[in-house]
Amino acid sequence: MNRKTFLKNLTATAAGVSLLSPKKFYGQSTGVVTAETKPRPSGPKKAIVLGGGLSGLYSAYLLKQTGYDVTVIERGDRFGGRISTYSNAESGIVQDLGGEWIGENQTDIKSLVKQLGLELVSANISERFLLSKTNSDSHKISSTSIDTLDKVIDLHKSLGTSQKQGLDKINFSSYARYQGLSEEEIRSMNELYRIILGADLNQISSESVLDDLSALQSALKPKYLVKGGAEQIIQSLVAQLKGQELLLGEMATKVSQQKNQVSVELSSGRTIKGNLVICTLPSAAVLDIKWTPTLPKDLIYSALRMQTGKISKNICFVKSNTGLSNFFQNTNTAAETFYVSDLAIGANITAVTSITTGDKASLFEKGSDRQKKILMESALEELGNFEIIAEKPFHFHSFQKTTGRSGFVSLFPPGSYGIKDVWNEPFERVFFAGEHLALHTGSMDSAVASSIQAISKT
Incomplete structure (x- = not known):
């Protein structure tokens, strides 16, 4: 079944199904999380999803819609993977610390947001990426x-x-230099673009960058934010998976395939059996699993070649002032870039977000709170005009801690x-997504x- 046919059939199947309002079903402790205690269906269609990020939860949602009984396995202590939102109802501040921006022509995520009853709002700094x-004044390009x-x-x-293969041999910075x-x-x-990719363009294939710049769905063309934060998508999908088994703090250690059955052994010693597996894990994590039969060599080679850009997002709380609307500033400090989203401006307090990438991101991922505080204070000193809130000046978020991976977005x-x-x-009864x-x-x-x-091929 191709993608178009699958979506058409899914729409027909899901017609009339009411969507639940967003509700958090998971906490911060590891272990087994199930949405309800009623007996699970004993039908023959059983699917296992590896990874509880957006791709994993949406895969589980699609499988449930097509009649599968689903188990989602997530190694961390929360669902969402690279999506995380800081929100404070008292101050009225909302700021995404992971996936944040959505493009005008990114129809799949826009459709999902609409299905879940969520709302998009314009991102106030999106014009800067145009x-x-x-x-020209913003990006300093003639x-x-x-x-x-x-x-x-x-x-x-x-x-x-053949022409694309030729472009792929050089990085984009060198190609841009050649173009004058x-x-x-x-x-x-x-x-x-390192703000979105987590790496300089001299680390990325010119073919990869040009392919993104020429695509309507490109991540390099941000336009919207999810009102209330992107984590609402995760909360809503978890709510939609009511009745399915959602496991936190578990990791797949071995995947075995025999005829029409797949067995997944977990770090806890438990074994789960199903008809198919949707693997949404990062490529490096796929290699951490023991596979029987073994992974094909071309998959192993591809996984070893893929890289990820590092991004660390952190928040500094300052007293609000009129100059913070549309604030966006690059610095030469370890904190690199600061910006203020419209959703992060409260009545008296504003969350100024820093985006740090590459090796500098490691300083925030691995440093102590004291070390990170010193780095942030030093960077803000350079910017000036900020009055830091004394009670709780910073909120540090560790992507590496929540996902177990040092990378943020894929690089080629x-x-x-x-x-x-x-x-x-x-790979037999294993389908890959992410x-x-x-x-x-x-x-x-x-x-x-x-x-x-992935699901359209099952």
Whole structure:
């Protein structure tokens, strides 16, 4: 069944099904979490989902809609993976600390948000990511260079495979330099897109960057936020999975396939059996599992080639003032970039968010609270004009702690053209999904799109 047919059939199946209001069903302790205690159906269709992030939960939701009894296995102590939201009802502050922005043409995630009864609002800093002549002051790229970029982006749409393979051999910074962009312009693009990718453009294949810039669904074209925070998507999906088994603090250690059955052994010693597995784990985590039969060599090679960009988001609470609306500033400090979302402006308090990437992100992931506080205070000192709230000045969030992985979004370095393709076909009764396997990666939309693609093949 292809993707289009699958979605059409799913819509017909789900017609008339009312959606529940968002409600948190999970806490911060590890162990087994089930949404209710009534007996589980004993039907023959049983599916196991590895990973409780957006892709895993949405895969489970689609499987449930198509008649499967589902078990979701998540190694962490919370669902959501790379989606996390800080919210404070008293101050009226909402700020995403993981997946945050949604593009105008990211139809899969926009459709899901609508299905779940959630609302999108315009992201106040989204215009900054637009490579246009009217926006030249923000990104410091000349009109001539914008014309050059527009031409190569448009040309990319008509390139054949061999030409794309040629582009894939060099990084984007080198390609932009060849096209005549100055070092300052390249540096400006690096500052702009490392916020979304978690790495400089000199680490990424020029083919990968051009493919994203030319795509309507690109993560490099942010437009909206989820009102109330992206974690509401996770809470709503968990609510939709009422009656299914959702496991926290469990990790798959072995996956065995025999005829039409798949067995998954967990770190607790428990074994779960099903008809199929949807694996939404990052590629590196796939290699941590013992597979019987063993993974095909092309999957192993692809997993070893894939890389991830590091991003650390943290919050500083300051007294509100009129100058904070649309605030966005790059710095030369360890905290790198500061910005203020409209949703993060309270009556008297505003959450200023820092985005740190690459090796600097490791300082915030691995440092003590005292060390991180010193780094943030030093960065804010450089910016000036901030009056930090004394009672609770900072909120630090560790992506690595919540997911067990140091990376945030998928990166494809030079020489990686086509390495995602091998995951499109199932490995016997195991189907693969995840942000890193979508046609256009690096967004919540890519996580959702990959789930649709995987489930349509079951």
